[in-house]
Amino acid sequence: MYSVNVNGTVPFNNKATHCVGTGRMDLALHKEYLDQLKLVQDEIGFSFIRGHGLFSKDMAIFRTYRDGDVVKDEYNFTYLDMVMDSYLSMNIRPILELGFMPKDLASGEQTVFYWKGNVTPPADYDRWANLVKATLNHLMDRYGRDDVINWPIEVWNEPNLPVFWKDADMEEYFKLYEVTVKAVKETDSEFKVGGPAICGVDDIRWLKGFLDMVSDRKLPLDFVSRHHYTSYNPNPSGHYGYIELHEPQDAFRWLERSRDIVDSYPEFKDKEIFITEFNTSYIPNATIHDTTLNAAYVAHMLSRLGDKHESYSYWTFGDIFEEWGVPFTPFHGGFGLVADGCIPKPTFWTFAFYSRLTGRGIMKNDDGVLTRRDDGSIAGVLQNPDFHGEKKSKTVEIELDGLADGEYFLLSEIVNDRFGNPLKTWHEMGEPASLNDGQKTLLRKIATPGSETSNITVTGGRATLKFGLEPNEVRYVNLLPVKRTNDRGYDYERTISQVAVPEKEE
Amino acid sequence: MYSVNVNGTVPFNNKATHCVGTGRMDLALHKEYLDQLKLVQDEIGFSFIRGHGLFSKDMAIFRTYRDGDVVKDEYNFTYLDMVMDSYLSMNIRPILELGFMPKDLASGEQTVFYWKGNVTPPADYDRWANLVKATLNHLMDRYGRDDVINWPIEVWNEPNLPVFWKDADMEEYFKLYEVTVKAVKETDSEFKVGGPAICGVDDIRWLKGFLDMVSDRKLPLDFVSRHHYTSYNPNPSGHYGYIELHEPQDAFRWLERSRDIVDSYPEFKDKEIFITEFNTSYIPNATIHDTTLNAAYVAHMLSRLGDKHESYSYWTFGDIFEEWGVPFTPFHGGFGLVADGCIPKPTFWTFAFYSRLTGRGIMKNDDGVLTRRDDGSIAGVLQNPDFHGEKKSKTVEIELDGLADGEYFLLSEIVNDRFGNPLKTWHEMGEPASLNDGQKTLLRKIATPGSETSNITVTGGRATLKFGLEPNEVRYVNLLPVKRTNDRGYDYERTISQVAVPEKEE
């Protein structure tokens, strides 16, 4: 039983909709990608989107040509415009991750992923700086300085991994950061720039090294960025990977370390930290991503991630994503909130529910969060993550105090094994690789949360809400006062009590 | 326990989607009407639509003008074209009920309804015949003879009630029928015409009188039409009416009588009967229309209505309907399958479920119907109408025999007090007269049936299905064979068994 004063305040900084991750940028040219993003924006509404590949081959932004004996650079913004037009039409804006290296500007041939992003430093840092400036200037020309100036800029991705940055060469990254941040600020000093976009490998050394470097060279740094995945190394099997999750408290502890390191520098104390990627598993074929456990685990994370971070970007919004190739089935453990065929997964609803948690925090604990909105209604998300496979239901009781007396309407929306869980039904259908229209329609219907509604009465300012949560359930709750009207002659109880009677005279 | 041989046949003539009723024709100019009809057509797909008012004032088809000393008739098909264009764009066609009387052609001033349909005979039968011909010819010109020739034509509405036909004058109606049927057949002899469109008052005398007259005068008659409502007179209260239903068997018995009378004429034996209106209550403010009991009662009716009738037209598809004025709230007991705001009511789903019952009947009893479709799958609708307010659940067990062995996918879609029941939630919201966008969205979501899915295994050709039906539940069931594929490495059980473990080395 939790006792909650609805006029009180508990710390809850909900940034769940600040940013979301995406597959490489040119996939935003795809219709299915855009359809999935539209679904996400309609129901959740993220402010920003971040992914790789801005300068990679398929965006075709940079290339060289020969003019007599001279090799010259040229820029092509045809596809960049298409992508940005689409983003803005859905009211989402990019966090501009600058990378990877255009082939014609690269110092080497090392690539990452199925789609072969070049991860070597620039062959010529001046031309890299020119590319950055040209791109930003083009965006400001087309979309207006006032808008573009607020699109955060991040320098590269996970340079602490040799797979993403040749040899994980720290000094080379520092050079890249220095050249880039200067190019950005020369373009317009109001742009916000951040780094080092590291993941959890050797992260303490990298973070300290980076902050020392920025401090020493007196470089701008508007936010610190890092990634956060909460699973052990996967066990592969065929096209798929299976994982063990970290205990949540372990995972939060590592984040604390980053926060502490940043705060240990007087000049960086309270500096905004952006978790520019997070998820349970870091592989795009981790079957857990499609499950209700994932949804419940992420709900638990979202309740606390805002305590120390200004942004945490779930990796990724949708399943059009080609890092390890094209998936074979719709439920392939992709990172996305949405499966191919525009089918929301359970974790989609975790974000949808969190997006409704506006207002002031009034309860936060391991079972969930409540907020009081500006209009006086109460909203909340509760979860019962089955971390250890115990399959136990749980009852959550909340005693609210401080409400106006009267009648209230209580709505629950429910995701658990029975509701909002298309994976189960897809399995029952025989795990079809190619969904036909009927199957897609059914799975979308199945993927909708269940609903429960009822009335409760508040007297003496108090009411007790009691929710039974099945294993891996995530539940949105909403309590709002009823302004009851009654049309002349309408009687609900009489309405639902009508019956049939045997033949008689009239 | 029902034993069902899936390779057998039981008589089941599913005409649930042949025709549906509508408010007066010019309401089909309204956007909300068309939005509701689109919802109905998308999910159910009726072939025909029938309602009043073709020749009433608001369609503006007929009027007279003075040319010097002569009064002349003129026809205006502007609105008729708009309505028919809309109908055809949704793949629905009219059953043309000829009526009521244009003011300028009427012999009197008596009107019916809030919208004042004139119910007096024509002042001049020749000009009436001209009007009928002109209208049919215009429709054939615009939409093509091949199409229009298949739109059934019905002569007037409920002439056995004085409220619908001045003095319920039988001889006058016979004259109208004679003039009209001749005008129609002169226009094109392939048109199908029917009557007498009577309701249950004094119906035996009317039906016999009509058939005698048709027989005596050797008039064409392509179908017999009548109406069918299954409630006692309502008890009014304010804007609303409350009713007692007839026991279903009583209701069916009256229909039998009509069938028997028709069949008693050798020349009319097996003549098609169209029930051109049916519903539980015959008032447009009967609160029962919005309930789950209505849905379950109608499901029970639909299982048998096709036994003796070629058409039975639920009165009506939607709640844009003004016979007794404009309703004050969205849940006002209107006839419609859809409430204003495009919110499906429980009975909407009864029809949606029946529309999926294609193929051959293999089970029919008081608990429901099963069919076997051409693709081999089994579909069914089960219901548990709580006729007497006993609030009892029921278990329906069906043993299927004759199936191919193997794995099957079983889907249920469920409407009962908890699922697909927006009335309850609207009540809990405080019975708001004006729904805002958020309320509409929530009620539409609430109005969706619940779903359950599972696998079953057939061995030895047999499987037993067992369904628990809550009171007033209507349940669609669908059983189809699974062609299981398994992508390399995918393991569903392993997928849903992943857990978190405490910190460890990797």
Place this chain on the structure above:
Amino acid sequence: MYSVNVNGTVPFNNKATHCVGTGRMDLALHKEYLDQLKLVQDEIGFSFIRGHGLFSKDMAIFRTYRDGDVVKDEYNFTYLDMVMDSYLSMNIRPILELGFMPKDLASGEQTVFYWKGNVTPPADYDRWANLVKATLNHLMDRYGRDDVINWPIEVWNEPNLPVFWKDADMEEYFKLYEVTVKAVKETDSEFKVGGPAICGVDDIRWLKGFLDMVSDRKLPLDFVSRHHYTSYNPNPSGHYGYIELHEPQDAFRWLERSRDIVDSYPEFKDKEIFITEFNTSYIPNATIHDTTLNAAYVAHMLSRLGDKHESYSYWTFGDIFEEWGVPFTPFHGGFGLVADGCIPKPTFWTFAFYSRLTGRGIMKNDDGVLTRRDDGSIAGVLQNPDFHGEKKSKTVEIELDGLADGEYFLLSEIVNDRFGNPLKTWHEMGEPASLNDGQKTLLRKIATPGSETSNITVTGGRATLKFGLEPNEVRYVNLLPVKRTNDRGYDYERTISQVAVPEKEE
């Protein structure tokens, strides 16, 4: 030749998009009405819409019922909500004309129009005041006070005509005004109220009488309203009317008189005047409404109407309008900017062109208007109304001074007898009453303005634009600087000079 300094200013107060007229309010429930309004809003974008019938029968807002021996009033906002929801979804808001009289509140039976609007005073002024208050309170509840408070309110329509107000009883109107304005201001003192909504008959006496009354009784008056039609009495022929127009200068002179009268009262000097209706002819079947002459005449009016008026509302946006019944053909001389079938008429483009005249006036004369927009471009509308049937083309030359030197892009959009003139093509098609889909598509295509584009060069700050205008042409012109880029290797002249050559070796 006009000399225009683009950095200068001439008085031009463009209120062309402030308000537009509409058929009676419940026609806004119709799909075709809404489709036409959407077209208008997409291309023109009016802020307000004003028409009759808020309290007339079909809106069903007011009615009485008997409770025992007492007759009570009740309000029904079902249709009002639907209409306002639609308006707001298209970003247009009502000017609330309070009228006509609900049948159950009327003191008499006199009606106006095919649709029978009751034009008698209230039987009970207190209940009228209650109706006004209830309606405004409902709107504020549903749409928010901050929005609704800005919807202007007008008391009745043309009380100076006995057809619109029983006996054109001036004292009774003053009573209505007094009761109404007090009811409105009691509801919320920030509402803006106006009257007397008179037309040109006996208008001087009415206007003075009204202003005297308001002054004497110290009533609120936020704007003065009147109507303005610029044709002589029509000559009827069958369904149609033919007219003679007033010379424009005569028409403007009458308006001056109203302005002078208002300004002659110290307390009303510079009080805003709303022309709440204007058009050429005041009948809904005046064939002139569909012509290019109408478009050119209105263009001429629009250039000057803002000189002394804050609002002038073209009567009406579309042809769903039933005052004299339902039209027989799409081109029936309706008031609308859009013909049935969503076909823009020439005058539609006059408004579309004027809606683009943002910024500061830099030229205004009998041939048209030019403005300089905030972005530095020049926009204009020119017209050549053939007032006297002389069928003369005209050349308009404009010498611009004060421009930055360089290359410019000049766009013309043209409506005249050849372009944007669907009436001519409809006539050539045989004047079909019922348009099929192909005819509608073709007429919509035909209804589009012609376009001409070219480059001009400014040197020494000067350029001369020269436009040849055919009779009854209305032409939108737009001049904007060119920022020429040239992609590597692209040569337009070479592109359009490629040819075929006889077979040769390669």
Place this chain on the structure above:
Amino acid sequence: MYSVNVNGTVPFNNKATHCVGTGRMDLALHKEYLDQLKLVQDEIGFSFIRGHGLFSKDMAIFRTYRDGDVVKDEYNFTYLDMVMDSYLSMNIRPILELGFMPKDLASGEQTVFYWKGNVTPPADYDRWANLVKATLNHLMDRYGRDDVINWPIEVWNEPNLPVFWKDADMEEYFKLYEVTVKAVKETDSEFKVGGPAICGVDDIRWLKGFLDMVSDRKLPLDFVSRHHYTSYNPNPSGHYGYIELHEPQDAFRWLERSRDIVDSYPEFKDKEIFITEFNTSYIPNATIHDTTLNAAYVAHMLSRLGDKHESYSYWTFGDIFEEWGVPFTPFHGGFGLVADGCIPKPTFWTFAFYSRLTGRGIMKNDDGVLTRRDDGSIAGVLQNPDFHGEKKSKTVEIELDGLADGEYFLLSEIVNDRFGNPLKTWHEMGEPASLNDGQKTLLRKIATPGSETSNITVTGGRATLKFGLEPNEVRYVNLLPVKRTNDRGYDYERTISQVAVPEKEE
């Protein structure tokens, strides 16, 4: 002056809408591609679409994996399904060009194009055959045999060029053909297969060799395929190429040669020939593609291409096409009928106009084609290609005989330098690389053909039509009988003769 008997017949086999070309298949995942295709299908409506890349990397259909020591093949139809779903939703179906070689199945590393299609023979012909069979079987499973069986299959693309087929090795191609055609027919013997898909280089030797081989080996051959481009080698400049066209008669002569060769084999006489690609220039940056000359030249070709060919597929429908990389501007000389931004080019209308030429040919000459449709109307396309840059207008007079007497409606739709020519306006705008929304909207408006309408009268069965064609004009003409109605009182001449008169008494 042409004399045309409208009841006669001239040979005209209009296959203009049989097939159209496309960029590589996975580009059909792109939203802009699909938007362009929708525009094309809405206005033109091709039956088939053919392009490269079915088996290339980005479709991801084929790959190998290691299972212990064994390398196995696996197939992935995720993207293929998405593409085919999109095609079928727009009622277009693929001609399945089998190629290029999946990387994991290739015998070498040679690639073609920016997107690196592998052009080497299979490393293992059995696995190639398996791939072909698996793909066809998958398509039949998903889309139904009855549909898929009618999708023509073509073996490879331009094997006579070493750039498309390693070393242009003829014997290796024959082997590929043999293996493939056998695999296809084993899958289902009703599939239609064709080749050799050659272009004009060394084509005679290739065609004869191929036919000899098919004959010798007694292989199936359902159609012969070749390509047809009608320009000399381009002159490159920066990103663009400029060309000289072949004289049309020269171009047709080469086609005759292919026809003659095929017919010279008794067993192949009258065998269907598919021109699976044609256009003026064969480079994707030929500036001529965007011009009116291209439109007029192609119109001239379309009048005759059906004489000897069952299919001729314009290369390509749209400008999402990456063979030489991503274009820098919307008007870059791409092959497409539609420029990026969904702007139709002049040649788009050539096809749109030809798509309306249904019925029986009644005139065909160098100035154009006329047909008589089943409904009796006359349709035609006339053109005035300015082959030699002479900029001469031309008058085409046609005397029709055999018409029913009476009034007719004559419609022209016109594309020339002034109408339907967005390239000119884009140039005037400064050749912007990035179009903003306003520019796109304007260019789409500009890209619409001009219209002219009039009435003509036929007496004695005769009428003379006279059309003035500007240089490079393509004109659609349509003559249809008028069924004139006249609503009571409507007088068009009086309508357009109304005037203004000075103030007078009324």
